[in-house]
Amino acid sequence: MAILEIRHVSKFFGGLAANSGVSFEVAEGMVMGLIGPNGAGKTTLFNCITGYYPPSTGEVIFAGRRMNGLQPDRVCKLGMVRTWQKVRPLTNLSVLDNVIVGALCRTNSVKRARDIAAEQLRLVRLDHKNALAAGALPIGERKKLEVARVLATRPKLLLLDEVMGGLNPAESEEIIRLILDIRHAGITQMVIEHDMKAIMRLSDRIVVLNSGAKLAEGPPEEIVRDPRVIEAYLGPGE
Amino acid sequence: MEIFLQSLISGILIGGVYALIGIGLTIIFGVMRVINFAHGELLMLGMYATYYLFSLFHVDPFLSIFITMPLMFLFGAFLQKIVINRTLASPPQNQILLTIGLGLIMSNSVMLAFTSDYKILSTKYSSSSVRIMGISISLPLVISFAITAVITVALYWFLLKTDTGQAIRATAQDREAARLMGINVSRMSIIAFGLGSALAATAGALISPTYYIFPQVGSAFTLKAFVITVLGGMGSVVGATLGGVLIGVAESVGGVYFGSGWKEVVVFVLFLLVLLFKPSGLLGKSTT
């Protein structure tokens, strides 16, 4: 069952086509990798999907429901949530409070939200820093915080935008483990990543974007051998 | 019809002066991203300087611009370097509050020094008028407009043709990129604030023969300056020029048709409409 259907989605900014005619489906429970060179339109697609702005043409269908034009808060309540390429901690709030904000999406009780938040922080192994201001965390922990925060909203589909960007190998490994745990919990994920090895390990399927259009789609083994993909990343010639 | 034409023309003429105020504010915002709530007070200082140059030394207000402009440029540069610069990295509300505080200091110091009495600068030609195409227009207003036009042209030439002017435009467009290209951006901020202050003070000098001069006169102009810059697009000099004329006309014509008490409301309503429907202004680029 496809939890997310992207049908001929295009996004134009003035004359520039940041996305053109992108179509694919994400099955429930899978990890879908989304890759492509810089400027390929990956984050733009995430923005269209989550309501940051509407697509210019095409449709976004989530759990059978047309999402075009819905506001991000509505999208979150319906079960789809994203992390940000440039991390966005609620800087002056504590780590715990950050995640409580996420948890409050599903409950009106601060007490209940606190319990949910504490649990999420325990799962990402950040709970020893619950009382610290989010602004005091180093980049790796900020990324983990953001993951904990979105998980607290109890999503059905999680969109991760370069969540391993700027991390060292040990930190990346932790995130990979997290993504696999999330998959194990039954939450569907779409992951934008530049780290090829990580994408290969994590993804059930990969969609490749280039210059706003879909270049290729398939299981990791096929994608990594696809000459068009290689050319897109490395340039024509050898 | 004649009343309409008269108010239209007065509106355009005063709009030229408003444009100067707006251009000053938009340059400051463009380069420093600071909303200068003390802009009207800089104008007020220009008015007082002009008044005292006239009453103590008999310098004609229009000629005294040669003195007030450079003086106020230096004052503005000083303010930026010593005070405002420290908050450029702070959240915008700090900058807003700082300029509000500076404005309060300026207007109240003047009040303490010179009292709140309304001062009037009367020259021989203050109430003279001139007939253009059969319509009677105030002479000082015509002279102001002419001077404004000259200053605006000079400003455009400066921004387009000189190295410093182009550096300022580069900084306004993209501060980081300008810095990477070797432009001394903090020097640009100093120049920008100095320039903005000089223009505001000059506008003050130009209207001093026809306006009451008192310490609080600035605040109405600050608000007007904001409306002008938002209308024209924050950071756009051409936009501020057009915006100034538009506001001058809206105020003048609006005052005739709705009554002078409601003129400010006309301007504010226009302001809100622009903020709501085209916040990047008629000509501006969106920077929010």
Added chain:
Amino acid sequence: MTNRAFRPAAPLIALVVGILLMLPLFVESTYALHMMILIFISVITGSSWNILGGYTGQYSVGHAAYFGVGAYTTMMLLQFRQVPPWYGVWAGAAAALVIALIIGSICFRLRGPYFVLASIAVAEIVRVSALNLKNITNGAEGILVTEIPPWTVGGATITDWQSKVPFYYVGLVFALVVILVSRLVRSSKLGYYFQAIREDQDAAHSLGINLTLYKNAALSISAIFTSLAGSLYAVYVGFIDPSTVLGLDLSVQILMIGIIGGVGTILGPVVGALVLVPLSEALRSNVIAQGLINSGLVREDSAVGAFLKENLAHAHVLIYGILVVIVILFMPDGVLGFVRRIAVKKAKA
């Protein structure tokens, strides 16, 4: 901020409240009571502003609109329709709520400095309207209270409205309520959502927060309490006009109470009120000039002395301005933040 707040212990709070409740019994000076009433009004306006500005990050420089709407509604009902002010304040609050929702629908589409400008513009529209609609508001002449009917509340009937005592207690109750509401809001879902909006609006939006709803909620709470302060001020002082209760000066003053103490804290506006009100009163009444002369620091017959005596009373706004600049440059977290940082430094030493 939630963890680093300065929280006085409950017994201390109870003690302070107890003292405040009994103050009029053993303090006779009407001047002291007058100061307390002004402080209460400032605590109310500052704390209300704080809910929108400090918690939610929407820096309104147009809060005089709500103060003035409360003041005018109460006064117009009292003077023109003989409606006692203890009913009038609620009409004022309702009017302020309506104005707030209208203003919110316009201004909340804008961010940062544009929001600030819009808040100023709408407050000015309200002020100029009050000035021009002479048939409704008396315009620049203002409204003067001629008589307040007796009020039976609790077991007592209040007939003497010349006394400051009833206003003191109303002020105290309102101030305590608004502080309580601030605390309740902060630890509730509302408070979390408000602060999330302040910290990062787009992130908050993507986490399920309906920005329009919550910003308007913050504004509504803020406007209602500000209007209560306005109504109290109006009936206490007995006279209002557009420039005193709807002016930009007042909006800036409210903003400063919120900021000088320390933005986004519960005690911040209290500290702000405690600093600004006595300072401004002291300047206005020449106490400082007299004090400097009496203490021998300045000679009465010297040029400085004469100048001070003449002018310091008018200089309170100048001092305001200097204070704002000093606080922004050297104490950006407000007085409370400054004190806290010194305390932390001393603890480490």
